[in-house]
Amino acid sequence: MTTLTLEPKKMHDRVFELLMAHHKWFEASLPLIASENIPSIAVREAIISDFGNRYAEGWTGERVYAGCRYIDQVEQVCIDLAKALFRVEFADVRPISGVCANLVAYTTFTNPGDTMMALAIPAGGHISMGRKDFGGTAGSVRGLDVEYFPFDVDEMNIDVDATAKKVKKLVSDGKKMSLGMFGGSVLPFPQPVKELSEVFHDNNASVCYDAAHVAGLVAGGQFQDPMHEGADAMTASTHKTLPGPQGGLIISKSEHGENIKRATFPGNTSNHHLHHLAGKAIMFAEMMAYGREYTSQIVKNSRALADKLNEDGLKVLGEKKGFTKSHVIIADITAYGDGKTLEKKLEDSNIILNRNLLPYDVKMGRHFEAPGGIRCGVSEVTRLGMKEPQMREIADLIARVVVKGEQGERIRADVASLKKSFNMIHYAFGSSREAYEYIKLR
Ligand SMILES: Cc1ncc(COP(=O)(O)O)c(C=O)c1O
Structure with a gap:
């Protein structure tokens, strides 16, 4: 039994103190x-x-x-905005997260025991696409057998010819391939959906694209458009490049609508978090109005950050292709330490990013606890109004920690001073409140 060290009111107050401290920290980070x-x-x-x-x-x-x-009317506004934003026939805005949206896709397009092809995690895949042996959602929840897309590290992308061969071989070996799951968590470049959709369709498999990360860029017309390149459905989180509340979304061609509806409810949700649904509708309206401008700045910012990080000594992957065409950058930092140690040093300097496996880490004996890479995304700093000059400053701050081993108060002070002029939310309908303001209701 747990013995409480503080009385309930003190613990209640402690939670609010911690929430406020978090807001202050992020304001200065x-x-x-x-x-x-x-x-x-x-x-x-x-x-x-x-x-x-x-x-x-x-x-x-x-x-x-x-x-x-009123909930019905808001949900209808949300659906109409999602369909207009992604230029599609059907949208289900009820999945409560990206993982939930993927489960809806698996329920719609597969049966337990079928085979799905997706990216391996070191190549940018997500745990929701993973195999049962390490607890991945596709394997352990839907019972899918997961085969990996062949991946070309130089191109930082799926190998088209090797994939076509692998799909045909698996099918001729008797596997029931039912889904090609594109997309991923490290997606610097558009994937060959156009080139490979036919291969999956010819082998009786459906095609889905997990745009959890890049959905905002897709909506803003700055990345590939999977639904118009051959995908049957696209899943997303609503809080990554889409700047909404935490949540999920699935869109599709109209012919899959009824099956998706059933897969969402009663299949994978009961309550669908209606406050977040309202938030999604507001965010979709913001994206209709400002999405193109916001996402084109994201792409310019991430390229500027990648160029300068590489110049400053981090080995940014995807050099051959210009490092990135999305919001994300992945860098090999093994010359300076491991991902875990550097993530912590950066966090102590109020630079919040995460460690990440590199496509070749597992072969080199590295593990997700202490991988060889770090990953950064520029969606949030872009939303705060930062542009290319600030990206170069951010790269220098990261390099001072990673390459030069500086740490602590001097970096934190320089981070806070850069951040001072960027505490308002841009690309939205306007408010006089600051981005990280703690709004007290009590
Ligand atoms: C490719 C991909 N799919 C799904 C998810 C899960 O999204 P959520 O956290 O909204 O469940 C993520 C999360 O980062 C992701 O990167």
């Missing part, structure tokens, strides 16, 4: 985690509404619960 972003103040307002206390199982107009008069 450089948030560079590629899977994160900061939503607008408008989205934050939506997510503290009473919608967060309600249930609305089922589809709009066909609910299993009463009390949905």
